[in-house]
Amino acid sequence: METASIxxxxxxxxxxxxxxxxxRRTSKGEYFTRSFxxxxxxxxxxxxxxxxxxALKHGPDAFLILANLITYVALCYxxxxxxxxxxxxxxxxxxxxxxxxxxxxxxxGILALYNAKEIIEKRIARLRRKDQIILENGRYFVxxxxxxxxxxxxxxxxxxxxxxx
Amino acid sequence: MAILLSGLGLSLAGFxxxxxxxxxxxxxxxxxxxxxIFFGSYLIGMxxxxxxxxxxxxxxxxEYLHSFLLFASLALxxxxxxxxxxxxxxxxxxxxxxxxRGGMTPGEFSTLMSDEVLVSPxxxxxxxxxxxxxxxxxxxxxxxxxxxxxxxxxxxxxxxxPKKGG
Numbered sequence: 005m006e007t008a009s010i011x012x013x014x015x016x017x018x019x020x021x022x023x024x025x026x027x028r029r030t031s032k033g034e035y036f037t038r039s040f041x042x043x044x045x046x047x048x049x050x051x052x053x054x055x056x057x058x059a060l061k062h063g064p065d066a067f068l069i070l071a072n073l074i075t076y077v078a079l080c081y082x083x084x085x086x087x088x089x090x091x092x093x094x095x096x097x098x099x100x101x102x103x104x105x106x107x108x109x110x111x112x113g114i115l116a117l118y119n120a121k122e123i124i125e126k127r128i129a130r131l132r133r134k135d136q137i138i139l140e141n142g143r144y145f146v147x148x149x150x151x152x153x154x155x156x157x158x159x160x161x162x163x164x165x166x167x168x169x
Numbered sequence: 170m171a172i173l174l175s176g177l178g179l180s181l182a183g184f185x186x187x188x189x190x191x192x193x194x195x196x197x198x199x200x201x202x203x204x205x206i207f208f209g210s211y212l213i214g215m216x217x218x219x220x221x222x223x224x225x226x227x228x229x230x231x232e233y234l235h236s237f238l239l240f241a242s243l244a245l246x247x248x249x250x251x252x253x254x255x256x257x258x259x260x261x262x263x264x265x266x267x268x269x270r271g272g273m274t275p276g277e278f279s280t281l282m283s284d285e286v287l288v289s290p291x292x293x294x295x296x297x298x299x300x301x302x303x304x305x306x307x308x309x310x311x312x313x314x315x316x317x318x319x320x321x322x323x324x325x326x327x328x329x330x331p332k333k334g335g
Contacts, residue, residue, distance in 0.1 A: 006231035010238060025328055033330040071173040071239050078242035085249040090321045090334055092260070094291045097335030099300060099310060099318040108307030111292065118335060120287045124278045126335060127260045136264070143272040152268060155261040158254055165191045165254070 009068055012054040013076040020047030020080055024087075036091060037134075044080050051076050092130075094123065171225035172232055176239030179214040183207035183244060198298065199255050200248060207244040211237070256294070259287055 024043030028035060055069050089096055101117050102109065109117075128144065131137040131151065138147040146152055162168070187206050196202035215233070219226045227233050253261070259282060266281055267273055273281075292308060295301035300314035310318070325332065 006229065006235070010231060010235045013238070013242075028328040028330065033328060036330075039328075067170040067173045071176060071235070074173075074177075075239045075242045078239075078246040082242065082246040082249050085246075085252075089249075089252070090325055090330070092334055094256070094259075094287065094335060095294055095300070096318065096321055097333055098288070098291055098295060099314055100322065100333050102295075102301055102308060102310040103315060103318050103322070106310065108304045108309035110307050111289070114292065114308060115284050115288060118288065120279065120282055120284045123259055123287050123335065124263070124275075124282060127263060128275070128278070131260065131263070137267065140272075143274050144267060144278075145272045146264060146267045151260065151264045155265050158258075158261060159265075162254055164188055166195075167192065 008054070008058055009072065012051060012058070013072045013079065015054070016047040016051035016076050017079040017083070019050045020044055021083065023047070024083075036087070040080075040084055040087060047076060047080065092126075094118075171227045172235045172239060174225060175215070175218055175227060175236040176243070179211045179218075179236075180207075180240050180243040180247075182214055183210040184247070186210050200252070203248045203251060207248065211240050211244070256291065 020043035022043075023046040024039045027039035027042045031039065051072065055072060059065070059069070097118055098114065101114060105113075128137070132139070134148075136146070136148050136151045137144045139145075183206055187203060190196075190202070190206060215236075218224060227236060262282065263278060266278075270277075292301070295308070295314065296303065299311055300317055301308050302311050303309075322332075325334070
């Protein structure tokens with residue numbers, strides 16, 4: 005039981021990665037969030053099936069099931085941030101530019117390749133695509149609250165860590 | 170129950186120590202500091218876990234491993250979230266500004282977030298973390314930086330994602 009119970013969230017996580025990659029490949033690199041959700045859902049089904057099997061064979065242990073559920077969700081959460089880092093991380097993008105110029109680039113040259121204008125435009129496009137902001141009379145406004153909530157959670161964490169926002 | 174309690178309890182202990190350490194003075198290399206604090210508190214906590222009065226004991230290697238898996242997934246999930254605090258996410262800054270100001274034009278975003286705010290500090294981070302170095306006034310990738318970025322290049326290729334994000 006112990007071995008199966010340890011493997012259960014890891015196997016579900018591996019399955020979620022495989023499904024996520026395959027879904028994203030099928031969409032030719034589009035569907036960032038959808039591919040993640042497809043993988044997460046597939047892994048969750050796998051985890052539920054394994055936990056059910058273990059419970060039927062050895063009797064249910066609610067604490068172990070909860071531990072495995074938390075482990076699976078935390079692994080997927082970390083994976084989502086890893087994917088997001090590749091998608092939006094500024095340091096990652098800067099390193100990609102430097103990788104293409106092993107001889108080195110001056111700061112002006114870097115800014116010609118990647119700059120605040122592009123960063124802002126890409127984020128506005130993403131936020132509009134996800135209906136988080138809307139454009140009315142030439143001004144952007146917050147439309148949905150998900151990103152705003154995320155921002156408030158991080159503000160709260162900053163308050164705890166630094167005593168200020 | 171021992172697996173759940175030890176995994177959650179020692180994650181919480183790591184978080185509390187992290188808050189105390191950051192309130193005193195955040196380290197220069199914050200990710201490394203977080204890894205040391207979280208995994209250090211887990212190791213120390215595990216040495217004494219079975220001696221805590223009333224705590225359900227861990228007995229087999231498999232139980233210790235299971236507890237570690239729960240702890241590590243939580244700790245790494247937090248540490249990767251922390252990068253959004255450390256490097257002030259532009260998306261969150263934009264949303265916060267929109268909410269505070271009650272709407273903004275595209276031009277106002279540019280005034281709020283310039284190259285000096287969005288790009289230059291990240292270049293300094295690359296130098297600080299040894300991922301890039303300055304060679305005669307030019308930024309160049311280091312072998313450590315190349316190894317690090319190759320993971321993302323490979324992974325984005327695997328997903329057929331556009332070569333460059335940002």
